[in-house]
Amino acid sequence: MSTSTARAPRQAHRPQLQLPRLRAVAPISRVPRLPFLLLTIAAIVAGVFGLVALNVSVNQQSFRISELQRETRLAETRWTALQADVDRLKAPARIARAAKEARLAPAGRPRVVKWPGARGRDVASPGAASSPAAPGAGLARGDDDSGWTAGDPFPLKRYLAEP
Amino acid sequence: MPQAKGSGRKRPPPRRPPQRRPPRRRRRRVNGRRRLLALLILSLLAFLAISGRLVVLQVFDAGSLDQAAARQRLMVVDLPATRGRIFDRSLNDLALSVPARAIWADPHLVKDKQRTAARLARALGIRKKTLAERLASRGRFVYLARRLPKMRGDVVQRMNLPGVFVQGDVARRYPAGPVAAQVLGFVDVEGHGQAGIEQQYDGLLRGQAGKIQLERDPQGRAIPQGRRNLEPAVPGTDLVLTLDQHLQYVTEQALARAVGQHRAKAGSVVVMVPRTGEILAMANMPTFDPNRIAASKPEARKNRAIADMFEPGSTNKTITAAAALQHGIVTPRTETIVPDNIPLCPEKTFRDSHSHAPELMTFADIVAKSSNVGTIMAARDLGRDRLYKAELDFGYGRRSGVDLPGESPGILRPAQSWYCTDLGTNAIGQGVAVTVLQMASVYATVANNGVLRAPTLLRGTVDARGRVAKADRRPGRRVLSVRTARSLSRILEGVVKEGGTGTMAALEDWRVAGKTGTARKPDPNRRGYLPGAYVGSFIGFAPAERPAVVVAVVIDQPTRGYYGGSVAAPVFKEVTSAALRRLGVVPTLPAKAVR
Numbered sequence: 001m002s003t004s005t006a007r008a009p010r011q012a013h014r015p016q017l018q019l020p021r022l023r024a025v026a027p028i029s030r031v032p033r034l035p036f037l038l039l040t041i042a043a044i045v046a047g048v049f050g051l052v053a054l055n056v057s058v059n060q061q062s063f064r065i066s067e068l069q070r071e072t073r074l075a076e077t078r079w080t081a082l083q084a085d086v087d088r089l090k091a092p093a094r095i096a097r098a099a100k101e102a103r104l105a106p107a108g109r110p111r112v113v114k115w116p117g118a119r120g121r122d123v124a125s126p127g128a129a130s131s132p133a134a135p136g137a138g139l140a141r142g143d144d145d146s147g148w149t150a151g152d153p154f155p156l157k158r159y160l161a162e163p
Numbered sequence: 164m165p166q167a168k169g170s171g172r173k174r175p176p177p178r179r180p181p182q183r184r185p186p187r188r189r190r191r192r193v194n195g196r197r198r199l200l201a202l203l204i205l206s207l208l209a210f211l212a213i214s215g216r217l218v219v220l221q222v223f224d225a226g227s228l229d230q231a232a233a234r235q236r237l238m239v240v241d242l243p244a245t246r247g248r249i250f251d252r253s254l255n256d257l258a259l260s261v262p263a264r265a266i267w268a269d270p271h272l273v274k275d276k277q278r279t280a281a282r283l284a285r286a287l288g289i290r291k292k293t294l295a296e297r298l299a300s301r302g303r304f305v306y307l308a309r310r311l312p313k314m315r316g317d318v319v320q321r322m323n324l325p326g327v328f329v330q331g332d333v334a335r336r337y338p339a340g341p342v343a344a345q346v347l348g349f350v351d352v353e354g355h356g357q358a359g360i361e362q363q364y365d366g367l368l369r370g371q372a373g374k375i376q377l378e379r380d381p382q383g384r385a386i387p388q389g390r391r392n393l394e395p396a397v398p399g400t401d402l403v404l405t406l407d408q409h410l411q412y413v414t415e416q417a418l419a420r421a422v423g424q425h426r427a428k429a430g431s432v433v434v435m436v437p438r439t440g441e442i443l444a445m446a447n448m449p450t451f452d453p454n455r456i457a458a459s460k461p462e463a464r465k466n467r468a469i470a471d472m473f474e475p476g477s478t479n480k481t482i483t484a485a486a487a488l489q490h491g492i493v494t495p496r497t498e499t500i501v502p503d504n505i506p507l508c509p510e511k512t513f514r515d516s517h518s519h520a521p522e523l524m525t526f527a528d529i530v531a532k533s534s535n536v537g538t539i540m541a542a543r544d545l546g547r548d549r550l551y552k553a554e555l556d557f558g559y560g561r562r563s564g565v566d567l568p569g570e571s572p573g574i575l576r577p578a579q580s581w582y583c584t585d586l587g588t589n590a591i592g593q594g595v596a597v598t599v600l601q602m603a604s605v606y607a608t609v610a611n612n613g614v615l616r617a618p619t620l621l622r623g624t625v626d627a628r629g630r631v632a633k634a635d636r637r638p639g640r641r642v643l644s645v646r647t648a649r650s651l652s653r654i655l656e657g658v659v660k661e662g663g664t665g666t667m668a669a670l671e672d673w674r675v676a677g678k679t680g681t682a683r684k685p686d687p688n689r690r691g692y693l694p695g696a697y698v699g700s701f702i703g704f705a706p707a708e709r710p711a712v713v714v715a716v717v718i719d720q721p722t723r724g725y726y727g728g729s730v731a732a733p734v735f736k737e738v739t740s741a742a743l744r745r746l747g748v749v750p751t752l753p754a755k756a757v758r
Contacts, residue, residue: 066385077262081313087256087338092412109672112749 237390238379243333244370246354247399249347249361251408252443252622256338258347258361258453260354263334264316266307270300272326279324283307286318309352310334335361337453343411345466346404346445346567346620349453358464360402360620362568367624370399401625405441410434410738410745414444417737418716422448425699425721425730431468431599432734434742435713437607437704439636440616442565443712443742445469445600469563469570472596473698473717476682477533477664477727479592481702482605484530484654486553487541489647495527495654501537508583513539513591516681531657533664533679535591542590550589551578556642557605558615559597564637565618573597592682603715606677606702609651610710613643652676656707659732668701668732670740672750676710677703677735679727684720697725701732705739706751712742 088094220228249258266287273279276298284291287308297305309332320329335350348359356365373396378389385391414432422430427448434444447467451459465471487493502521504514515535529537542550554560560575574596576585588594600618608615621634643651655676659669664679684696700717704710716731716738724730 077313080259080261083256084259084261084336084338087259087336090255091339092342092409093340096412096416107744 236378237376238385240375240377242373242375242394242396243354244372244396245398246333246335246350246370247368247401249368250401250403251406251411252404252441253407254403255408257343257404257406257408258335258337260333261336262313263309263332264311264313264319265309265330265332266311266316266319266327267330268298268305268307268327269303270298270305270326271303273298274325279327282322282324283319283327286322287311287315335453339408339412340454341450341452342408342415343406343445344450344453345447345464345468346406347453349456349464358569359466359567360404363566364400364402364621367400368402370627371397373397398627400627402621403623403625404620405436405443405622406445406620407443407745410742411444411446413741413745414738415446415448415450417734417741418446418448419450421716421718421730421734422721425718425723425725427718427722427730428720429462429467429471430716430718430734431471432717432738433468433599433603433713433715434738435603435607435618435715437610437616437710437713440604440607440618440639441622442600442618442620444738445620466567466569467719468599469565469567470598471719472571472573472598473700473719474595474682474685475592475597475602476680476698476700477535477592478602478605478678478680478700478702479595479597480530480533480538480590481609481651481655481678482553482557483538483542483545483550483590484526485557485609485643485647485651486549487526487545488650489553489643490545490549492544493526493541495525495650497526498523499526499529499537499540500524501529501534501540503536505536505539505587507539507543507587511584511587513587527654527657530654530678531660531663533658539587539590542586547578547581547586550586551575551581554589554595556615557608558601559595563598563600563604563618565600566620570600571598573601592680599715599717602700602702602717603713606704606715607713608642609648609655610676610704610713611639611648612645613641613648614639615642652704652707652710655703659703664726664728665701665703665732667728668703668735668739670705670736670743670752672752673705673739673743673748674707674751675703675705675739676707677701677732679732681725681727696720699725699727699730701727701735703735703739705743706748708751711746711748712739714739714742 246260248256248260251257266283268279270276276295280291280295280298283289283294287294289308294307297307307327311332311334316329319327333354335354337344337347337349346359348361348363349357350361351357354369356362356368361368373394375394376390376392377385378391379385414434418430418432421427430446430448432444432446433442435442445466445468447465449460449463451463453459456464484493488495500521501524503517503519504512506512513535516533524532524534524537526537526541528534529541554575560573562570562572576594581589585594604615604618607618616639617637619634619636623631623633625631653676655678656674657663658665658678659675660666665677668677668679669675678701680698680700680702682698682700683692684698685691686693698717698719699721700715702713702715704713714735716734718727718730718734721730
């Protein structure tokens with residue numbers, strides 16, 4: 001009894017709560033997260049795949065370059081070996097041996113016929129008054145007017161010198 | 164409220180003194196602080212240790228560690244420079260480098276050395292014993308074979324022998340074999356020139372080695388997209404020589420036949436263009452194949468044309484005649500009564516090769532018939548100093564400057580130290596020593612209207628970028644007047660005509676001027692001459708009226724015939740004929756040339 005009497009004044013002194021007025025609001029529409037998630041994952045996956053693809057492509061090119069460089073080296077090696085073979089086959093001793101086997105005779109004395117009215121020269125054109133084995137006879141005249149620098153006698157050399 | 168003492172109520176059991184709890188809490192607090200402090204100190208120490216180590220690693224040892232990491236990750240591959248090629252004047256390859264293979268072994272990794280040696284012996288064509296000895300080496304690297312053809316290397320590679328490895332190598336090849344062997348020289352295992360042009364121009368031919376730095380994977384394979392630093396090798400410079408491969412071959416064949424036919428000890432031929440000093444051919448017998456250098460003998464590798472000296476004998480009379488003509492002592496038509504001996508000094512009488520009654524001879528006849536007495540008579544009028552100067556002017560006693568190593572200067576004693584007899588001996592080519600090339604230069608000077616051109620073998624170079632450069636030419640030096648040279652040329656034409664000593668050198672289609680020589684060989688062990696040992700020579704040029712080529716032939720110690728006119732003149736004829744055809748020179752004897 002005494003307890004209830006003691007509480008009553010407290011309730012009496014409790015201030016009136018001003019509760020906000022409740023009103024109805026529209027239900028909050030929840031944005032679906034799954035598409036966003038999927039889109040993000042797809043973007044990340046696409047980016048990663050893109051980067052990987054790019055890297056693979058770059059590496060493929062590197063491998064291709066390496067392969068081509070190796071092929072170039074092999075081709076150069078093969079060219080040099082073939083050049084050595086050609087030189088060996090062109091060796092005068094081998095040609096002389098082959099000519100002998102074929103029963104060819106050395107060229108005889110040179111015959112020079114002067115065409116009437118032609119101006120005389122002391123040096124014949126290559127092959128005109130020399131043996132068949134005289135290509136380049138004009139080169140052997142000795143002075144610097146032989147034209148040995150003409151043309152491009154070393155195309156491969158020039159190619160190899162390029163970086 | 165406190166209760167009074169002594170009340171009747173039961174005393175509660177004594178409690179623990181309440182004051183004991185606070186001290187326990189304090190200790191715990193103290194211990195916690197200490198632990199924290201210890202932890203802090205430990206952390207600091209650890210931090211300091213780590214920092215110190217980092218400083219050591221990042222500052223003090225950074226360089227060496229960086230290098231160690233680089234060594235682990237990067238590999239450096241040497242890129243050997245390709246040695247330059249050597250061409251003849253028509254750009255035929257005389258020497259070139261081709262890829263080859265080297266076989267090496269780590270003897271520690273070879274399991275069964277005897278079996279490995281046996282298998283390799285079959286594949287490489289090397290004796291098993293030799294290979295076994297190499298495999299018994301204590302080192303970790305031993306070459307088993309080098310400069311092998313690529314195919315053989317591939318065979319060894321396929322064998323997959325433990326401890327045996329195949330690596331790239333370069334082999335020097337001389338496609339024409341022995342052709343111009345002494346001129347070209349050869350290279351050692353490392354590819355360095357050891358003789359001839361290979362040695363002379365080693366610096367140009369060698370090029371500059373490069374290297375490539377590559378990143379490698381744990382298996383040691385290069386990572387294609389990894390880091391790579393390339394220092395490209397610079398290939399060696401190519402040389403274009405003045406030699407003509409075809410003419411060189413023909414010359415060597417002719418010389419070999421003569422040396423064999425006359426059972427001579429050796430022989431040399433030099434073919435030169437008098438107008439430029441370019442050497443078209445330089446042949447020596449015996450010879451060798453530079454592709455098989457190990458099988459060659461040292462005497463075969465010697466370039467006798469520039470290294471060996473000989474007494475020129477009568478071919479030296481050309482110098483005496485030139486000096487006498489130049490100083491107006493004689494003319495080609497000067498007539499003299501020539502006996503068959505002349506007492507030049509009290510103790511020395513010079514004689515002709517054949518005894519004869521005193522003859523009235525022109526100076527041209529004296530040269531054509533190679534009279535010792537007539538030549539010495541002209542030399543006596545010329546005098547010691549002028550004869551010596553003429554020999555000096557023609558290049559005796561000093562190197563010609565040809566671009567080859569090992570050239571001999573010859574021997575020409577100063578005039579001041581000549582004995583009484585030296586005037587006579589020098590006049591007829593005894594007591595003086597020259598090389599074949601020096602003698603060729605003498606006749607080239609006469610052929611070139613009195614201008615001496617230094618002999619040369621280099622026509623030009625082609626560098627790694629394909630740039631062509633002509634070789635420098637030294638200016639010529641006038642030794643004789645044009646008039647003297649032409650007079651002398653006409654006199655020398657008489658040598659190959661009927662009645663001369665060199666008729667076997669005459670050509671059917673071109674006029675020839677030249678001189679025979681037959682000299683005794685000095686005894687290398689004592690004063691005097693070797694009994695029955697001679698050097699036969701013929702040196703001349705053609706066409707005589709406008710010389711295109713000079714040919715010097717020297718046959719050393721022939722045993723079947725020894726006169727220059729019989730052992731050397733035929734070689735001159737064959738070589739000169741081939742050279743003139745090769746050069747495309749139109750025959751100058753019209754009656755015979757046009758049929």
